[in-house]
Amino acid sequence: MAIPKLTAYTLPEASELPVSKVNWEADPARAALLIHDMQEYFLGFWGENNAMINQVVNNIATLRQHCKQQGIPVYYTAQPKDQPAEDRALLNDMWGPGLTKSPEQQAVMAALTPDKDDTVLVKWRYSAFHRSPLEQLLKESGRDQLIITGVYAHIGCMTTATDAFMRDIQPFMVADALADFSREKHLMALNYVAGCAGQVVMTQDVVPLPASKGHLREIIRPLIDEEDEPMDDENLVDFGLDSVRMMALAARWRKVHPDIDFVMLAKTPTIDAWWALLSREVRV
Known part of the structure; x- marks a missing residue:
């Protein structure tokens, strides 16, 4: 009961x-x-x-x-x-x-x-x-x-x-x-x-955008293959982040920042670089 x-x-x-x-x-x-x-x-x-x-x-x-x-x-x-x-x-x-x-x-x-x-x-x-x-x-x-x-x-x-x-x-x-x-x-x-x-x-x-850099790290953690935690300035591709997952992230974040695409993320695939893109003021 x-x-x-x-x-x-x-x-x-x-x-x-x-x-x-x-x-x-x-x-x-x-x-x-x-x-x-x-x-x-x-x-x-x-x-x-x-x-x-x-x-x-x-x-x-x-x-x-x-x-x-x-x-x-x-x-x-x-x-x-x-x-x-x-x-x-x-x-x-x-x-x-x-x-x-x-x-x-x-x-x-x-x-x-x-x-x-x-x-x-x-x-x-x-x-x-x-x-x-x-x-x-x-x-x-x-x-x-x-x-x-x-x-x-x-x-x-x-x-x-x-x-x-x-x-x-x-x-x-x-x-x-x-x-x-x-x-x-x-x-x-x-x-x-x-x-x-x-x-x-x-x-x-x-919630298409992460609330903080720490939240961004939590989003990325399940998407990489390596057990080691990447540093904020390390290349995420080296840790197993593939292009398919990167494109999915771009599609998600483009709902808020329309200029974000796969090429932009792939240019500098680091937590630091991505947080700089995502934490920009949203244009209305």
């Missing part, structure tokens, strides 16, 4: 994403970010210092930083530590007492602590819209897109995406900024949303 002990799995990669029936793009003027149920209680089922959860948290933090830079409002959901039986109702039948038996774990995890300008919504059911002012707040701020991250993908996140769709709010499920009971359930949630309710994306689709 309670949430089981959970184990890590490999997060979905871009090549594995289901093809969405729609072709929406997140627009900073229309979007809001939802950080769903990232409370210590729900993350505790993976144990401490779980590599998969750390990756999810890093991706959510990257999205959150990007949204704040772009003026995109950030919303959180969090279950209250006090839930009378009449409020919890059928959740007791399905999941037992839940958070009410672990009130000390009610807080959002420290790495994602809300700022004073973020909005924390009290969470009563799977959907973030249930008994909350989320829809009204989105309408008042002229927002009709919702970027969804957090846990658990096949329960609250998928239900919120479906509910958003039924309220004419475009949901975006960020595949590598979600976690679930298993990889199978995670992929099921992505397939359902892609086929029935919204757009499935990766963090890099929402």
